[in-house]
Amino acid sequence: MRRNDLIRRLTAALLLGASGAGIAQMALAQSVSYESGREVYDGVKALPSERVEVAGADIEVHFADPAKPHHDAVVAWIRRSAAALIAYFGRFPVARLDILVVSTDGDGVRGGTTFGFAGSAIRIHVGRDTGAKSFNEDWILVHEMVHAALPNVPxxxxxxxxxxxxxxxxxxxxxxxxxxxxxxxxxxxxxxxxxxxxxxxxxxxxxxxxxxxxxxxxxxxxxxxxxxxxxxxxxxxxxxxxxxxxxxxxxxxxxxxxxxxxxxxxxxxxxxxxxxxxxxxxxxxxxxxxxxxxxxxxxxxxxxxxxxxxxxxxxxxxxxxxxxxxxx
Ligand SMILES: [Zn+2]
Structure with a gap:
């Protein structure tokens, strides 16, 4: 995370009237990069989650950053991506999946990684300004969900x-x-x-x-x-x-x-x-x-x-x- 980016977001939070505690939490959240699998699992445990139910399975969505992409658009994109998996596999392929949405600058889904050693989890980078077109055209989340569907091999x-x-x-x-x-x-x-x-x-x-x-x-x-x-x-x-x-x-x-x-x-x-x-x-x-x-x-x-x-x-x-x- 670039430092000037953090300052910009803290300034934005002040302008929006965020509380002191909120800002402290934001600063804490920004200090984690979520690079390693361990950081991803720790984040998933610590961050609040929102349950999105798909075909009897639970997707737990966690936003890593307070300055996040449009909430409803993210949830709709996750549901749409899950629908592709349900079509192909005949069901949502795992009983529970954690998705950690990490914010980046700009418009677009930037990349994802899937982890399996402590539950199925996907970390995905999403631009804060991502619009409907980019969400609709995204293939990355479906690609990562396919990884979650199949066993790890050497x-x-x-x-x-x-x-x-x-x-x-x-x-x-x-x-x-x-x-x-x-x-x-x-x-x-x-x-x-x-x-x-x-x-x-x-x-x-x-x-x-x-x-x-x-x-x-x-x-x-x-x-x-x-x-x-x-x-x-x-x-x-x-x-x-x-x-x-x-x-x-x-x-x-x-x-x-x-x-x-x-x-x-x-x-x-x-x-x-x-x-x-x-x-x-x-x-x-x-x-x-x-x-x-x-x-x-x-x-x-x-x-x-x-x-x-x-x-x-x-x-x-x-x-x-x-x-x-x-x-x-
Ligand atoms: Zn892949």
Whole structure:
């Protein structure tokens, strides 16, 4: 926290007639950065909370700073983001989630981190001047909530978790009616090439660059989705596997091995796609042959617009991925 920012806010508080005690509390609150997980959990315990009930689950919202973004807009944004998770997982994926909203300058959601070692908690930075447009377009909170839905795995396989969040987030928003399906494919067309192995890269467990971790991971989950749908004649997809993993683990307070996670997903879909793909891509750099995949799915970009080809062999699969699934 920059010092002049604190002084500005204290001045604002004086102008608004805040009490001396309020100012002291504000100064205290500002001295905590909430950088570490421990600070986040301490903050969650100490700060007042507001309960937002979603589909039988409790989201406890805590504002870290007295000078905060618009309260009602924050609550509406949290509800909307939760709706995406409910659409994808068939329920809100954890029984209780603490969200610590840390204020920043300006307009926009700035970044989030999800913790699981002492309950599911998300720290998210939100600009005090964030407007409706930024809240409506935000993907970060949904991304973090996907992390809360799935078990933690060993650090070397961070790509498993980041890939899940990158792949699932826009699909969940489409299924909840919050995003157009073309946006899922826009991000896939633009993003997936960033995850392809570069010269000298190892398998996904051995190369920890940003591209391989986020988009290489997302490519793994997209390919897994396509394999499950191919084998089951498009009756079920990755969503069935991830719902089962969420149900059994209870979310990110669980510590699982990747083998356990893949096996649970395979059991739910009656195959071995996840385990086979994981074994292949973990240790060896594997190109997805994206040009062929996107052609089969019938998606391309022309003059900055996503164009669908409904005669493509996997056009039905493409549609099924973003179609709302029945509740669990
Ligand atoms: Zn993430």
């Amino acid at each position: 650090r070397r396989s961070l790509w498993v978790q980041e890939g899940q969040a990158v792949y699932v987030e826009p699909i969940a928003r489409v299924q909840a009616g919050l995003l157009d399906p073309s946006e899922v494919w826009r991000w896939a067309l633009v993003g997936m090439p960033k995850g392809e192995p570069a010269e000298g890269d190892l398998g996904l467990d051995g190369t920890h660059t940003w591209g391989r971790t986020y988009w290489g991971g997302a490519g793994f989950w997209m390919l897994a989705d396509l394999r499950i749908r191919e084998r089951t004649h498009n009756q079920i997809g990755l969503q069935t596997a991830l719902r089962a993993i969420n149900h059994e683990s209870g979310g990110n307070t669980a510590e699982w091995s990747v083998e356990q996670l893949m096996a649970r997903g395979d059991a739910a879909t009656g195959g071995h796609d996840l385990t086979q793909l994981y074994t292949a891509m973990r240790d060896h750099p594997t190109s997805l042959d994206l040009a062929t995949l996107f052609e089969q799915l019938g998606v391309s970009m022309k003059a900055g617009q996503v164009v669908f080809d409904d005669r493509a062999p996997l056009a039905e699969v493409r549609r099924a991925i973003t179609t709302p699934a029945p509740g669990s």
